[in-house]
Amino acid sequence: MLWLSEILLQNMELKSFIELSSIVRQKAKAGERFFRMDVKPPFGDTPDDWEDRLEAAFSGDVSD
Numbered sequence: 001m002l003w004l005s006e007i008l009l010q011n012m013e014l015k016s017f018i019e020l021s022s023i024v025r026q027k028a029k030a031g032e033r034f035f036r037m038d039v040k041p042p043f044g045d046t047p048d049d050w051e052d053r054l055e056a057a058f059s060g061d062v063s064d
Contacts, residue, residue: 002032004054005039017043017050021057028058 007023014020020041028035035058037051047053 002027002035002058004035004037004041008039008041015043017041017046017053021054024054024057025060028060032058 004024007020007027008014011020011023014023020043024035035055037054040046041050041054
């Protein structure tokens, strides 16, 4: 199980929501099967629909 808080803690160098989306996409491609969003991303560019966007990045429905 992949948790958003875990991604943020392991990648403290992230500076934007776009960078976070890229990491989420990489984790999915590496074989993660389940993703839980337990915290809101702390970035200034985090959109209102951040949950939908991260879910799309994880499922491979979008590309940056």
